[in-house]
Amino acid sequence: MIVRARAPVRIDFAGGWTDVPHFADREGGVVVSAALALHVHVECILGGATIRLRAEDLDEHVTVSAAHALRYDGTLDLHKAALNMLPVTGGIEILTRSEVPVGSGLGASGALDVALVAALAAARDEHYAASELAELGYDVEATELGLEGGRQDQYAAAHGGWNELRVSADGVEVRRIEADRSAQRELGELLVLAYTGQSHFSSQTHERVWSAYRDEQPDVVDALRTMRDLAKDAAAALRAGDWPRLGKLMDANWTEQRRLDATMATPAVRTVEEALRAAGVLGLKATGAGAGGCLAALTVNARDARRAAEAAGARVLEVAFDMDGVRVTRDEDARG
Numbered sequence: 001m002i003v004r005a006r007a008p009v010r011i012d013f014a015g016g017w018t019d020v021p022h023f024a025d026r027e028g029g030v031v032v033s034a035a036l037a038l039h040v041h042v043e044c045i046l047g048g049a050t051i052r053l054r055a056e057d058l059d060e061h062v063t064v065s066a067a068h069a070l071r072y073d074g075t076l077d078l079h080k081a082a083l084n085m086l087p088v089t090g091g092i093e094i095l096t097r098s099e100v101p102v103g104s105g106l107g108a109s110g111a112l113d114v115a116l117v118a119a120l121a122a123a124r125d126e127h128y129a130a131s132e133l134a135e136l137g138y139d140v141e142a143t144e145l146g147l148e149g150g151r152q153d154q155y156a157a158a159h160g161g162w163n164e165l166r167v168s169a170d171g172v173e174v175r176r177i178e179a180d181r182s183a184q185r186e187l188g189e190l191l192v193l194a195y196t197g198q199s200h201f202s203s204q205t206h207e208r209v210w211s212a213y214r215d216e217q218p219d220v221v222d223a224l225r226t227m228r229d230l231a232k233d234a235a236a237a238l239r240a241g242d243w244p245r246l247g248k249l250m251d252a253n254w255t256e257q258r259r260l261d262a263t264m265a266t267p268a269v270r271t272v273e274e275a276l277r278a279a280g281v282l283g284l285k286a287t288g289a290g291a292g293g294c295l296a297a298l299t300v301n302a303r304d305a306r307r308a309a310e311a312a313g314a315r316v317l318e319v320a321f322d323m324d325g326v327r328v329t330r331d332e333d334a335r336g
Contacts, residue, residue, distance in 0.1 A: 001046045001047075001123065001330060001331065001332055002043065002044065002045050002046070002330070002331040003043070003044040003046075003119045003120075003122045003123045003328065003329070003330050003331075004041070004042065004043050004044075004119065004328070004329050004330075004331075005041070005042045005044075005115040005116075005118040005119035005122070005326060005327065005328045005329075006039040006040065006041045006042070006115060006326070006327055007039060007040055007111040007112070007114040007115040007118070007157035007158070007325070007326040007327075008035040008036055008037065008038065008039050008111060008156065008157055008160055008322035008325065008326075009035070009036050009038050009039070009040065009098075009099075009100055009104070009106040009107050009108050009111050009153075009156075009157070010033045010034060010035050010036060010106060010107045010111075010152070010153065010156035010157070011033060011034050011036060011106065011191070011193065011287055011296050011319075012031055012032070012033040012107075012152060012287060012288065013032045013033060013034070013231075013234045013238065013246060013249070013250055013253070013285075013296075014031070014032050014227060014230045014231040014233075014234035014249055014250060014252075014253040014285075015029065015030045015031035015032055015165075015227050015228055015230065015231025015234070015253070016031055016033075016150070016152065016227070016253075016257070016287075016288060016289070017029075017150070017209070017224060017227060017257070017260065017289070018030060018031065018150075018167070018224055018227055018228040018231070019031045019150030019151050019152045019165060019167040020148070020149060020150040020206075020210070021142075021150070021169075022210045022213060022214070023213065023224050024150070024151075024167040024168055024169070025168065025169040026169075027224075027225070027228070028166070028167070028168045028228070029150070029165075029166075029167040029168070029228055030164065030165065030166055030167070030228045030229075030231040030232055030235075031150070031152040031164075031165045031167065031231055032162075032163070032164050032165075032177075032231045032234040032235045032238060033152055033156050033162075033163060033165070034156075034161070034162045034163075034187075034238075034321055035156045035157070035159070035160040035161055035162075035163075035321060035322045035323070035325065036106065036193075036319065036320070036321060036322060037318075037320040037321060037322045038099045038100050038106070038317065038318070038322075039098075039099050039111070039322070040096065040097070040098045040099070040100075040108055040111040040112045040115050040157075041096065041097050041098075041099075041115065042094065042095070042096050042112070042115040042116055042118075042119045043093075043094070043095040043096075043119075044088075044092060044093070044094050044119045044120065044123050045092065045093040045094075045095070046088065046090065046091070046092055046123060047090065047091055047092075048090075048091035048092070048093065049065075049090075049091050050063055050064065050065055050066075050091050051063070051064050051065075051066065051067060051069075051070070051083070051091060051092055051093075052091075052092070052093040052094070053076045053079045053080070053083075053093075053094050054076075054093070054094070054095050054096070055076055055079070055096050055097070056095060056096065056097040057096075057097045057098050057102070058102070060075055060076055061076075062075055062076050062079075062080070067083065067084065067087055070083065070084060072145065077145055078109065078112055078113060078116065078140060078141070078145070079094055079096065079116065081140045081141070081144040081145050082113070082116035082117055082120055082140050083116075083120065084144060085117070085120075085136070085139065085140060085144055086117060086120035086121060086124060086126075086136075088120065088123050088124060092123075094116070094119075096112060096115075096116075098111075098112070100195075100317065101195050101199075101315065102199055103198075103199020103292060103293055104195055104199075104287070104288075104293050104294050104317075105286060105287040105288030105289065105290065105292070105293025105294050106287055106288065106293070106294060107152070107153030107156060107157065107288060109141070109153065110137060110138075110141075110149075110152075110153020110154045110156070110157055111153065111154075111156075111157040113136075113137030113138065113140045113141060113153075113154055113157075114133050114134060114136075114137040114154050114157040114158050114326050115157070115326060116137070116140065117133055117136040117137050117140065118133050118158075118326045118328050119328060121133070121136075122328045122330055130158040130159045130325055130326070131155070131158065131159070131172065131174065133154075133158045133326060134151065134154040134155045134157070134158035134159070134172070135151075135154070137154035137157065137158065138151050138154045148206040148207070148210070149206070150167070151165070151167055151172055152165055152167075153288075155172055155174060157325065157326055158325050158326050159174055159176075159325045160322045160323050160324045160325030160326075161176060161177070161179070161321070161322075161323045161324075161325070162176070162177035162178075162179050162238060162321070162323075163175065163176055163177060164177060164231070164232075164235035175235070177235060177238050177239050178239075179238075179321075179323075183241050184320075184321050184323070186241070186243070187241075187243065187321075188319045188320050188321060189302060190243055190282075190298050190299055190302060191296060191297070191298060191299070191302075191319045192276065192296075192297045192299050192302055192305045192306055192309060192316060192319070193287075193294055193295075193296050193297075193316065193317045193318075193319050194272050194276065194294060194295045194297065194309040194314035194315070194316050194317075195293070195294045195314055195315040195316075195317060196266070196268040196269050196271075196272050196292060196293065196294065196295065196313075196314055197268055197313055197314060197315065198266055198268040198269070198292040198293070199292050199293065204291075205260075205261050205263065205264070205289055205290070205291045206289065208261050209260045209261055212260075219259050220259070220260055222259075223256040223257070223259040223260050224256075224260070226252075226256045227253055227256045227257065230249050230252050230253050230256070231253075233245075233249055234246060234249045234250070234253070237249060243282060243298055244282050246282070246283070246298060247281065247282025247283030247284075247298035248282070248283050249283065250282075250283035250284060250285045250296070250298060251283035251284065251285070252283075253285050254283075254284060254285035254286065257285065257286065257290055258290075261290075261291070263291050264286065264290040264291055265286070265290070266291060266292050268292065268313070269286060269290075269292065269295065271312050271313065272295055272309055272312045272313070272314045273295060274312070275308040275309055275311060275312035275314075276295065276297045276299070276305055276308060276309055276312075278308060279299070279300075279301065279304045279305040279307070279308035279309075280299065280300035280301055280304065280305065281297045281298060281299050281300065281305065282298040282299065282300065283297070283298050284296060284297035284298065294317070295309075295314075297309075
């Protein structure tokens with residue numbers, strides 16, 4: 001049997017960082033994001049006598065005789081963790097690939113988490129709701145691997161669409177933002193998504209930000225609270241299709257985001273940002289944790305902004321929206 005899953009990555013408009021338990025469990029976080037029609041793909045081929053793991057886009061692979069031989073050593077640890085959480089009987093080959101650059105800040109690892117657990121659940125003939133898959137995906141990183149991070153990536157990947165996520169110690173409330181095809185097309189035409197060419201380094205940034213938050217450093221505490229409030233306003237702007245307002249809120253969020261850590265805007269990010277602003281934008285921000293990765297810009301003239309970003313050395317990614325979330329297909333007759 002072959003099981004295939006794909007899950008979308010996302011753009012976050014405001015509120016990122018506030019979904020991390022350090023803040024969300026204590027004060028309540030809000031994130032507004034949209035799932036993109038750019039995906040992470042997983043293929044599970046059941047059969048054989050070994051466990052074979054391969055990330056085609058990373059050119060990394062692991063082969064072991066059995067699950068007990070899996071070790072977390074920095075190579076395909078998400079694959080290993082998902083398989084340890086949802087083991088299958090017998091041999092298996094897991095192949096993965098991503099449609100976005102490594103370190104893009106678009107939540108690709110969270111999308112991989114969800115696609116992995118969705119595919120393995122289907123291989124085990126188990127069925128989970130979208131939020132259950134999101135939580136399982138989050139547990140791959142937070143519980144099994146002990147990694148720092150929030151829940152927005154997994155929820156965007158599992159649910160798809162445009163969402164306002166309210167995150168607290170009690171769980172995650174998904175408030176769907178309905179969007180007809182006209183609104184989706186309009187926003188997609190105005191958004192420019194530029195990969196700066198520099199991978200983001202979120203683990204070190206997370207350590208510094210949350211250390212400062214625990215120490216109650218005023219700038220960091222105030223920035224996080226302000227971003228949470230900006231996300232509530234961004235949700236209203238997105239619902240209303242008020243793109244100038246959404247752009248201003250993205251700009252404001254980017255200002256607060258940079259208060260969290262001095263390395264948030266890298267030289268590559270600043271170069272692309274200057275080019276985009278010169279071309280005319282309603283607002284922009286770094287995606288995800290920042291410190292490299294992509295800039296998402298709401299533009300006045302998307303064609304001019306794309307050209308300006310490319311001239312500054314960025315790779316411009318296509319923008320369209322995935323309103324469905326993770327998808328799984330099974331080929332019962334296939335043989336690995």
